[in-house]
Amino acid sequence: MPAPKLWRIALAVPEAFAAAFAEAVGDHADAVSTFELEEHVTWLVEATVYGEPDRPRLTARxxxxxxxxxxxxxxxVIEEVPPIDWVSHTYQAFPPIRAGRFFVHGSHHxxxxxxxxxxxxxxxxxxFGTGEHGSTKGCLLALDRLSRRVRLGRGPGQGALDMGCGSGILAIAVAKTWRVPVVAVDIDPEAVRVTRENARINGVSHLLEAEGGDGYHTPVVRRRGPYRLITANILARPLARMAPLLARNLVPGGVAVLAGLLARQEQHVLQAHRAQGLRLIARIPMGEWTTLIVGR
Incomplete structure (x- = not known):
């Protein structure tokens, strides 16, 4: 007997009602999830089920x-999910990416x-962080640009910090470009584990110190700081909220790369950092995303 086919159920709803609709369609599915489509406005409720769902009953509910x-x-939306060769699909979905001098590739390359x-x-x-996302690619382009004008070293106030390191791609890029120690921090223990593993794969474990903790309050951040270069590919609101702590950890003449913000959120993030005495050096637009380079 052939295995039942996989079907997808999806609908976009106001943020306030996402949980209610997720519960409604979840009764008809094997798995359900919600994703933010537009901040504070619209969410996608998406579910999958093996075997064709009862369309009339689901529509009525x-x-x-x-x-x-x-x-x-x-x-x-109720549609059949076509069968996928997941190995080939993954390879095709993550082809090598060029971002300035950086060549990002998977182990399958x-x-x-x-x-x-x-x-x-x-x-x-x-x-998070494989180079294909606009915010990550924008950060890599920013680091490539800064590599020609910013000098990092091994002494106090000369190193780099990757705040919210995710996969560690930015910390690794800094370590391989400047050959200096880099501190990488994330609140997610899994991100820290992945960062350490990626550092080993890329041959920079001796330069990269990855730790879990609460942002700038993490002991290793205070112990190794301040910094000449800080990267923070997070989200707009945390970036704005953390601006005073970023400024406190950045030496005079230092620079910071800020990302994870939509173009319409740029002024909010920039204003928060200008209030701390930082100025805009450059902006790198990547579709709907923007990367900012700020400094003293």
Whole structure:
């Protein structure tokens, strides 16, 4: 008997009602999840189920809930998920990426790292940062640009910090470019584990110190700081909130690379850092995302 086929159920709803609709469709599915599409506005409720769902019953349930909440019926998508060769799909989804002098590739890449580039081997895993996202690519372009004008060293106030390191791709890029010690911090223990493993794979374990903790309050950050270079690919609101702590950990003449913000959030983040005496050096737009370089 053939295995049942996989089906997808999806609908976009107001943020306030995402949980209610997730519960409504979740009763008809094997797995359900919600994702923010537009900050504070719209969320995607997405579910998967083996075997074709009861379309009339599901449509009716969504319509009744929408009426009870006083909103228009959301567009309900019910579609069969085509079978996928996941190994081939993963390889195709993460081809090598060029970002300035950086050449980001997965372990499946069979070619050579092009001459004159800095190879970064990072596989898609359980921590954010493989180079394909606009914010990560923008950070790599910023680091490439800064490598020609910023000098880092091994003494006090000469090193680098990667705040919210994710996969460690930015910390590794700094270590391989400047050959200096880098502190990498993330609140997620899994990100710390992935960063350490990626540092080993890329041959910079001796330069990279990855620790888990509460941002700038992490003991290793205080112990190794202040810094001449700070990278922070996080989100707009945390970036703005952490601006005073970033400024306190950045030496005079130091620079910071800020990312994880949409173009429309740029002024909010920039204003928070200007209030700390930092100025805009450059902006790097990547589609809907923007990377900012600020400094004293």
């Amino acid at each position: 969504v319509a009744v809930l929408a009426q009870a909440l006083g909103i228009d019926d959301p567009v309900l 069979e070619g050579v790292v092009p001459a004159g580039t800095i190879g970064l081997q990072v596989d898609a895993a359980t921590a």
